[in-house]
Amino acid sequence: MSQGRGSASRTAAAAALMLIYLLAQAEYARAATYTVGGSSGWTFNMASWPQGKTFRAGDTLIFKYDRTLHNVVALDKGSYDSCRTPVGAKVYNSGNDRIRLAKGPNYFICNFPGHCESAMKIAVNAA
Known part of the structure; x- marks a missing residue:
């Protein structure tokens, strides 16, 4: 079963949020x-x-x-x-x-x- 464009958008948004979270954590780690x-x-x-x-x-x-x-x-x-x-x-x-x-x-x-x-x-x- 293929995923629609909505799934791709949500996946991209989740990836972007995860990247922002990881960058913020890296700042505190330093x-x-x-x-x-x-x-x-x-x-x-x-x-x-x-x-x-x-x-x-x-x-x-x-x-x-x-x-x-x-x-x-x-x-x-x-x-x-x-x-x-x-x-x-x-x-x-x-x-x-x-x-x-x-x-x-x-x-x-x-x-x-x-x-x-x-x-x-x-x-x-x-x-």
Whole structure:
């Protein structure tokens, strides 16, 4: 029994969807994971930590810290520069936060009093 044109269209559409899915999965498979601060974890004087590293959208940063002493806040450049947390900023406080990088600049600080001012902050640009 032969198949009609409708079957061929559905087969082509299914193949195209499968290709798009596989390409998306390949992008995530190439994503890297970085522990911020290495073995010392998220702490003071972190601003230079990203230097010399290449980041891509979809890479994951892991922030490890004592949650009674620190946190991680994702914010915009102005707030990063001023060390001020805007209303609505995403605050992480698990002590083991996994944050996926968005394409472009990504800014993070600790907003405990005086911590951002002591360079407990990083700016990461993801290609």
